[in-house]
Amino acid sequence: MDEMTQLRELRADAPVPDRAALAPGRERLTGAIAGNGGRRTRALRLRLRLRLRLTPMLRDWRVVSLGAVVAVTAAALVITQVVGPSAPDRSAPATVVGDLDLTSPAAALNRAADHLERQEVPPEPRADQWVYIREVDGWQEQQWKEMPEEVRKKTPMTYSPDRWIPYDDEAAENDTSDTDYRTARESYRIATALPEDPEALLARLREVFPTGSGPDGAPEAKDEHSFRALSVLLESYPIPPDALARIYRAMATVGGVGVTGHLIQDASGREVIAVTRKYDRSESRREILLDPVDYSYAGNRDVVTRTHKVPTPKGYPAMVQKRGEVLIDIARTHAAVVDAKGEKP
Template sequence: MDEMTQLRELRADAPVPDRADLAPGRKRLTDAIAGRSRRTLRLRADWRIASLGAVVAITAAALFVTQVVDTSDPRQSGPATVAGDLDLSSPAAALGRAADFLERQEVPPEPRADQWVYTREVDAASENAKALEEMPDEVANRLIPMFEPDQWVRYDDKAAENDESDTDYRTARESYRIAAALPDDPRALLAKLRETFPTGDGTNGETEQKDEHSFRAVGVMLESYPLPPDALARIYRALATIEGVGVTDHLIRDASGRQVIAVTRSRDANTRSEVLIDPVDYSYAGEREVVSRTHEVTAPDGIKSTTVHKRGDILIDIARTKAAVVDAKGQKP
């Protein structure tokens, strides 16, 4: 039996959802995704809350899509170039090894003001949306792909840099220079990143404790491209010092199927956040949100639905597969 047939039969007995019930959830989802081209370089503390709520609303109202998780043991087939060198026994060991490698790399020239930053991402949620497009209208209500995988942003974006309405956003040039100036001392470095990417006060985003705030701020900084390799090394050493940070003792598979290092920290009692790192060149490789405890989630106001998130379910799964500095928008390396 093919996968689409299994998907259709999974909830064949479920009542057909009314379009009016689905519309609010879809609008929340598309609104949350609308600013994604900027998300490469910023992430408000409340972004995940809004987007996850929208996804829950739609999946609960329409149908539940089970993500197929690769159950093979990556320890048996890790990248040959580094399999013998990886030390995933602790965050200090794994990130220290990454920092040592990066500190030996030559620092390339800063990009020119007229250049562009190109990134390509794979989003597992977008792949699910594409699969749902093949299903009947009355069942799936057609979730469109959430974002374009290829993105280009100006390295020197004066208009965005001078826009004071969004205090979290940093252009590629700003991020590069902030990273280059980060101190060696991990505590001072984390304090600088918390200042750069502030937490909410309860009205404009959730309030975070210091270590939670530090982990998120590091994650936002790591999404920036490019970063000087010596600066990336300092960030990794600081990341290893955050209370509650762990590392998965084996490589995991990201949304694109690659095997990557997962640096983890509990987000709350039910979920954990993961920063993904390429085990070959130690570049930023993406992010995941994974359910750590089975629990129920109630849809946002206006949608009467509850869904169950099971331990091991992946809520967010984004892989960065390419990143480069190019000379023009639309150009690919």
């Protein structure tokens, strides 16, 4: 019996919680971690929805009650997960081929686009195929191992670095309750239809992944909204190389985007390019990681930009985030289209 069947049969008689019922617990947890800024909270909450695993935003299971853990787990499990993009096998550290220009985001991303535009575009996956993703997240794995047995028993999931996502998921496509979620097929077709003009491309993605209000905080400013929308799409797999080239050229035009002047080491030990942008209302930045050989998506990080205290709800331990601390560090080491769930390339 697979994990999803077990999950469906677990308390099958219980009603499925709606978004409103789950919101208070999810808001308390993500708010405590986010520190400030509704958009940062939104970005963190998105990760809860994207993984059928222990969420990497839980800085430590000790800082949340068992009830909060179960509530957040439910939130992550109720909504179908999204996929992310990348090269077939990058488990070994990348080796840079040719000259790598990291003097500016335009130099790095336009060079990446030039490379991708020379690549052959593979056919779209068949409806009966699956997307296999493997990601390294050492912190998440360690937290799962350290979680008390009584908490694990209340959590209907296990940690696994491997995921299989159906390419054609019609039921999920028809669920419009989550404006940030798109299936693998939807993401592929969104990417292929993006216009060449960077400004028009970004405007289109802001429409596809709209900004919000209410529990998500105030609407995002244009540039932050654009960068988040790009980030969401880039986590999808597959994205054709010509579409990825257009995405990178557009990303280079977003205000506030930077690139580290050197390769950084990701969670798997590889050297990767980091394209960065600071959150408008938080003391941290988002980093989109790219493979310096084929320029495919290689993961993401959130890094603290200034040492500060994190506001926490009454009764929660005080938290301090230090400059340079890595809050999220996920390395995508494998991504491929396969013919069956459980198959690995």
